[in-house]
Amino acid sequence: MKRRLGLLAAALAVGATVCVTALAGSQVNGVTKTKFVIGGTFPLSGPAAYYAPIPVGMKVYFTYINTRRGADHKRGVSGRQIVWKYYDDGYNPANTAQQTRKLVEEDKVFATFGALGTEPQQAVVDYMNARKVPQLLVSTGATEFGARYRERPETIGWQPDYFAEGRIYGKYAATNWPNKKIAVLYQNDDYGKNYLEGLRNGLGAKESNIVTTQGFGATDASVASQVVAARQSGAEVVALFGTPSPTVKAYATMKALRYKPEQVILNSVSANDYVMNLALANSDASTLDGSISTAYLMNSNDPKYANKAFVKLYKAQMAKWAPNADPKNTFYYYGFAKAYDVVKLLAATGKNPTRAKLLKAARHMNWTNPGTLPGIKVTTSATDPFPISQVKIIKYDGNAKIWNEVGSLINGRGGT
Amino acid sequence: MTRRFLGGLAATIVAAAVILVLPLFLSDTHEYRFAFVATFFIAALGLQILTGYAGLISLGQSGFMLIGAYTTTILSVDHGWNDLATIPLAGLLAGIAGFLFGFPALRLRGAYLALATFAIPIALIALAKKYSDFTGGGGGKNLTRVLTGHEAYVTTWPIAGVMFVLAWLLLLGKLGRSFRTIRESEIAAVSSGVNLTVTKTLAFGISAFFAGVAGSLYAIVIGFVNPDTFSINLSILILIGVVVGGLGSLAGVVFGALFIEYVPLYAPDILNWAEKPFGSPLDPQRAGAGAAVYGFSLLLVLFVAPYGIAGLVSKANKSLSRRAYTPNRT
Numbered sequence: 001m002k003r004r005l006g007l008l009a010a011a012l013a014v015g016a017t018v019c020v021t022a023l024a025g026s027q028v029n030g031v032t033k034t035k036f037v038i039g040g041t042f043p044l045s046g047p048a049a050y051y052a053p054i055p056v057g058m059k060v061y062f063t064y065i066n067t068r069r070g071a072d073h074k075r076g077v078s079g080r081q082i083v084w085k086y087y088d089d090g091y092n093p094a095n096t097a098q099q100t101r102k103l104v105e106e107d108k109v110f111a112t113f114g115a116l117g118t119e120p121q122q123a124v125v126d127y128m129n130a131r132k133v134p135q136l137l138v139s140t141g142a143t144e145f146g147a148r149y150r151e152r153p154e155t156i157g158w159q160p161d162y163f164a165e166g167r168i169y170g171k172y173a174a175t176n177w178p179n180k181k182i183a184v185l186y187q188n189d190d191y192g193k194n195y196l197e198g199l200r201n202g203l204g205a206k207e208s209n210i211v212t213t214q215g216f217g218a219t220d221a222s223v224a225s226q227v228v229a230a231r232q233s234g235a236e237v238v239a240l241f242g243t244p245s246p247t248v249k250a251y252a253t254m255k256a257l258r259y260k261p262e263q264v265i266l267n268s269v270s271a272n273d274y275v276m277n278l279a280l281a282n283s284d285a286s287t288l289d290g291s292i293s294t295a296y297l298m299n300s301n302d303p304k305y306a307n308k309a310f311v312k313l314y315k316a317q318m319a320k321w322a323p324n325a326d327p328k329n330t331f332y333y334y335g336f337a338k339a340y341d342v343v344k345l346l347a348a349t350g351k352n353p354t355r356a357k358l359l360k361a362a363r364h365m366n367w368t369n370p371g372t373l374p375g376i377k378v379t380t381s382a383t384d385p386f387p388i389s390q391v392k393i394i395k396y397d398g399n400a401k402i403w404n405e406v407g408s409l410i411n412g413r414g415g416t
Numbered sequence: 417m418t419r420r421f422l423g424g425l426a427a428t429i430v431a432a433a434v435i436l437v438l439p440l441f442l443s444d445t446h447e448y449r450f451a452f453v454a455t456f457f458i459a460a461l462g463l464q465i466l467t468g469y470a471g472l473i474s475l476g477q478s479g480f481m482l483i484g485a486y487t488t489t490i491l492s493v494d495h496g497w498n499d500l501a502t503i504p505l506a507g508l509l510a511g512i513a514g515f516l517f518g519f520p521a522l523r524l525r526g527a528y529l530a531l532a533t534f535a536i537p538i539a540l541i542a543l544a545k546k547y548s549d550f551t552g553g554g555g556g557k558n559l560t561r562v563l564t565g566h567e568a569y570v571t572t573w574p575i576a577g578v579m580f581v582l583a584w585l586l587l588l589g590k591l592g593r594s595f596r597t598i599r600e601s602e603i604a605a606v607s608s609g610v611n612l613t614v615t616k617t618l619a620f621g622i623s624a625f626f627a628g629v630a631g632s633l634y635a636i637v638i639g640f641v642n643p644d645t646f647s648i649n650l651s652i653l654i655l656i657g658v659v660v661g662g663l664g665s666l667a668g669v670v671f672g673a674l675f676i677e678y679v680p681l682y683a684p685d686i687l688n689w690a691e692k693p694f695g696s697p698l699d700p701q702r703a704g705a706g707a708a709v710y711g712f713s714l715l716l717v718l719f720v721a722p723y724g725i726a727g728l729v730s731k732a733n734k735s736l737s738r739r740a741y742t743p744n745r746t
Contacts, residue, residue, distance in 0.1 A: 045705075093645055119556050119644070119645075123638055126639055187554075189554025
């Protein structure tokens, strides 16, 4: 009798557990019937705080999606509101590690989107892949985030990577200035080195045109010695591969030394209007005039694009949800445009989202992001881990304070 | 003296008990954060010995942490060592570097010494970036393991406990007295027979050893190293920890470590809480808001407790015992 009771109890316990599990369903972190919880870490303070507008731009787009009725007549994505959590890591990998764990383990985000910084994201790439949490559309062009996709299936970038961009500059220099000497001022970390390697690759046979390479730190107080070395090398072309702060310093030093190279190549991250205006303030129009760079997003400040639907949407939503923010700071636009792809990915997971579906969608992207330059396609596949690879060469007009597009779209990763 | 020792012992036992039991109440994420408190604690202990006891101001602690961190990284990633086994060697190498730095530092005092130590992290970061084949360069290097918060906690705190006891033992005898004498007056120290050369270089060596161990643990817990992490800002942070805890108090260091880990992290939440009665005029997520709150909290602490938290505690102790004991007025 006792034995039968024992067996009955055990059977009931097992049965109850099975029933409860079935009813609970497979709980997906960050997804409920009404919400998508997503997040990212960004430098809201510290040496890289000029990127702080990016998560705000993303937030504005998400708020727009949450409040408007979509094509399915529902607000949000697949009827779910986007809950966007972002934390400050001060561009310090130690903080990124802690804040990312908070997002994954406490906030239980579905995935991180757009998290920023080469070294900060490098610090958490093993953690995210080990815990199988998608680390998507990271805000860094470091090639390794795309290139090592086989070891790191959860991780994917977004913007054209630095190697590809450097390659484009190399090809442009080899074609347009085949006999001009080149001096490269590069940030002495993976960021700058990525660009330098790409430049060498793109120059090909003309690699010997590089007469000097000068490294500097992102937070160095001065880049004067490097600029002087560039001038003394007699190079006609100077390539500037640094984040905004040293870029502004380099231009300021060039003006102070009355040094105007024939051509200046500027990496795209530091080529946005906010940085150029800072550079203008510390230097002058003639020093900046003629600098070339690349672009893949429409410039929301360019009158040429003022009537594009996406630019109009950007300005309207920024005015509505972030009225105290300056929409002319294109880092907001960067976030806003990236958020478009975030929403596309979330929508692609369908009615019952899972992380596996999200990852699959991320590896099979094939659409047009209306925030990018016309003609650019956002594509990924099993063999192509770089969502955006096409860019246009742009040239700076120091007097009109505007970048002008030159030529047609180029694919930095080969192909067209 | 005996009463003070017993009081200290009791406090240490209570603290150890708390640290032992804490994981039961903390989530994995919080255990992970608390592991950072342990690494800051060890680095700050080293700095306490150098600055609080021997009176030698140093802004170089992060540089010695870099040596420890990279020793662990290179040995475990490139040479297959078990990462925990590298910790003593990491401390030793950093300690030797610190000891060697002590020699040229003998001729410098006060602010000039501080400036010289300023060069340590700058030079070491530049070296790490230059020899990128060896160190992984500016982009950094990932370590072999991803630790859970709990693993990070149980790896770091026992070592922190050992280092605390080690610090206490080192300072107990003649060496500790020599340090304190140097701090008060070098001339008096020399005339009491203290060998300045040996004592000062030892002070640098010992504190760098602590920094090396802390740096090694820092690398293991984060799972990634890059040179820029060990900038002068980290040195200043450790110094803040020592000052907030109370210069010259070993026990106070734990409060300093708690401060430098949690206050910057919770600064936006602190702002939220402080703003409630005023209807939140300032946006906590705004760029720089957290840093402003951190700076303000630091000023507040130093205003309320100029001798650090340990200073507050000893003041409270003194006023309590004054009431308990009324001397005979004869």
